[in-house]
Amino acid sequence: xxxxxxxxxxxxxxxxxxxxxxxxxxxxxxxxxxxxxxxxxxxxxxxxxxxxxxxxxxxxxxxxxxxxxxxxxxxxxxxxxxxxxxxxxxxxxxxxxxxxxxxxxxxxxxxxxxxxxxxxxxxxxxxxxxxxxxxxxxxxxxxxxxxxxxxxxxxxxxxxxxxxxxxxxxxxxxxxxxxxxxxxxxxxxxxxxxxxxxxxxxxxxxxxxxxxxxxxxxxxxxxxxxxxxxxxxxxxxxxxxxxxxxxxxxxxxxxxxxxxxxxxxxxxxxxxxxxxxxxxxxxxxxxxxxxxxxxxxxxxxxxxxxxxxxxxxxxxxxxxxxxxxxxxxxxxxxxxxxxxxxxxxxxxxxxxxxxxxxxxxxxxxxxxxxxxxxxxxxxxxxxxxxxxxxxxxxxxxxxxxxxxxxxxxxxxxxxxxxxxxxxxxxxxxxxxxxxxxxxxxxxxxxxxxxxxxxxxxxxxxxxxxxxxxxxxxxxxxxxxxxxxxxxxxxxxxxxxxxxxxxxxxxxxxxxxxxxxxxxxxxxxxxxxxxxxxxxxxxxxxxxxxx
Numbered sequence: 001x002x003x004x005x006x007x008x009x010x011x012x013x014x015x016x017x018x019x020x021x022x023x024x025x026x027x028x029x030x031x032x033x034x035x036x037x038x039x040x041x042x043x044x045x046x047x048x049x050x051x052x053x054x055x056x057x058x059x060x061x062x063x064x065x066x067x068x069x070x071x072x073x074x075x076x077x078x079x080x081x082x083x084x085x086x087x088x089x090x091x092x093x094x095x096x097x098x099x100x101x102x103x104x105x106x107x108x109x110x111x112x113x114x115x116x117x118x119x120x121x122x123x124x125x126x127x128x129x130x131x132x133x134x135x136x137x138x139x140x141x142x143x144x145x146x147x148x149x150x151x152x153x154x155x156x157x158x159x160x161x162x163x164x165x166x167x168x169x170x171x172x173x174x175x176x177x178x179x180x181x182x183x184x185x186x187x188x189x190x191x192x193x194x195x196x197x198x199x200x201x202x203x204x205x206x207x208x209x210x211x212x213x214x215x216x217x218x219x220x221x222x223x224x225x226x227x228x229x230x231x232x233x234x235x236x237x238x239x240x241x242x243x244x245x246x247x248x249x250x251x252x253x254x255x256x257x258x259x260x261x262x263x264x265x266x267x268x269x270x271x272x273x274x275x276x277x278x279x280x281x282x283x284x285x286x287x288x289x290x291x292x293x294x295x296x297x298x299x300x301x302x303x304x305x306x307x308x309x310x311x312x313x314x315x316x317x318x319x320x321x322x323x324x325x326x327x328x329x330x331x332x333x334x335x336x337x338x339x340x341x342x343x344x345x346x347x348x349x350x351x352x353x354x355x356x357x358x359x360x361x362x363x364x365x366x367x368x369x370x371x372x373x374x375x376x377x378x379x380x381x382x383x384x385x386x387x388x389x390x391x392x393x394x395x396x397x398x399x400x401x402x403x404x405x406x407x408x409x410x411x412x413x414x415x416x417x418x419x420x421x422x423x424x425x426x427x428x429x430x431x432x433x434x435x436x437x438x439x440x441x442x443x444x445x446x447x448x449x450x451x452x453x454x455x456x457x458x459x460x461x462x463x464x465x466x467x468x469x470x471x472x473x474x475x476x477x478x479x480x481x482x483x484x485x486x487x488x489x490x491x492x493x494x495x496x497x498x499x500x501x502x503x504x505x506x507x508x509x510x511x512x513x514x515x516x517x518x519x520x521x522x523x524x525x526x527x528x529x530x531x532x533x534x535x536x537x538x539x540x541x542x543x544x545x546x
Contacts, residue, residue: 103133
């Protein structure tokens with residue numbers, strides 16, 4: 001691993017942070033006609049994810065009117081919805097070439113680029129589309145998606161408001177806009193509504209079961225939110241090496257762990273940036289006297305679908321010198337998904353701090369988030385153990401990413417819930433998106449991305465298993481160079497397998513995972529609030545494999 005030349009990554013950073021907002025700040029003095037069209041049958045099928053039928057109807061519409069740009073864009077989106085990324089790019093590129101400088105087709109091309117994780121190219125297409133037609137509500141909506149993933153929540157909300165003003169009948173826009181403006185119901189109001197629905201004679205058995213589960217979830221949440229016993233502004237917690245047997249050499253460490261006390265019983269959790277909250281085994285739950293409160297599921301790598309979990313509360317959790325009371329955690333039903341550990345802990349549980357994973361130095365450090373201008377310094381009062389708590393809130397909508405003066409050298413990244421997504425260069429290929437995953441025992445690259453830069457071959461002897469079972473087809477990519485956050489690593493024989501599940505979750509193609517063999521060499525600081533990271537490779541600090 002080596003430090004990478006700074007200039008190249010500065011260009012990427014500028015593109016990530018300024019490309020879309022530049023167009024979003026274009027003059028709004030133009031008078032726009034409101035698009036009052038009702039959704040067509042094809043639009044309706046697209047919205048309800050019946051992509052094959054939508055494709056058929058858009059194709060018929062184009063045959064009837066070969067100059068219908070809406071039908072062309074619809075075909076592109078329907079193809080994209082079927083995960084035919086290469087075909088969608090071919091169609092979008094062909095339409096754009098045949099009808100240059102058309103804002104509708106440029107936006108469709110931007111959607112394809114965004115879904116493929118080609119964020120610079122997507123930003124360029126959206127910018128040009130909006131420059132040509134400031135009144136295209138769909139382009140404002142697509143900018144909302146881009147900016148929201150970037151942590152520019154306030155600017156994103158303005159784009160969504162504009163999109164709804166210009167295209168009030170668009171189903172995707174209308175749904176998101178209403179969700180962003182609805183006043184959140186209190187738990188009491190929600191419980192009353194759900195219990196009232198249970199008495200409805202029209203409710204099906206399936207609907208009633210879902211409603212009962214929702215009631216149980218609220219009741220479980222009401223039991224507590226993991227309050228900190230004594231105020232803490234910063235903390236240091238030892239990272240424990242996880243390996244098969246005694247750790248004699250750094251390369252024998254395949255994961256990083258924290259020792260945590262659950263109701264006074266010491267357990268070892270693996271630090272997993274690909275997980276959210278705290279997930280423990282059934283054995284840990286049983287030894288701590290925990291009982292199920294709500295059935296749930298957890299998904300991850302693999303081809304067998306979600307794994308069963310249940311939610312419960314722990315009366316007392318201690319991590320280092322910090323003590324927390326009444327904390328919701330998830331319990332994994334299957335016993336074979338955790339090896340040599342008692343559970344997983346996502347660093348997002350510390351999302352109200354700046355989190356530093358100093359794996360070479362074997363230490364996790366917590367520090368205060370820098371206060372935004374005009375705000376008083378916030379003091380964390382709780383731990384976010386429940387998982388999946390990083391969705392955009394109404395408070396977030398009033399805030400854009402803040403880069404404090406002391407963080408001017410930090411890297412802006414994308415984030416979806418707890419997933420940390422890095423703009424990454426592989427060889428000489430266009431910019432890709434990789435996810436940081438300390439829980440991945442090896443790095444991974446998708447077959448499509450790998451074939452852009454190297455040779456890929458089959459490997460029947462290698463097996464990859466995650467929360468969703470075993471991966472059916474594992475390939476091996478020859479030498480791959482990846483550059484992210486100003487560091488570069490060359491890997492011989494990188495794992496390669498389909499990762500469509502992540503793309504469907506985040507809305508953008510995740511072309512690979514930055515796994516533990518890379519991350520154990522780095523000091524990684526994370527600001528979940530502002531989508532910022534700081535990565536340092538210091539060969540003279542701590543333990544390294546070479």
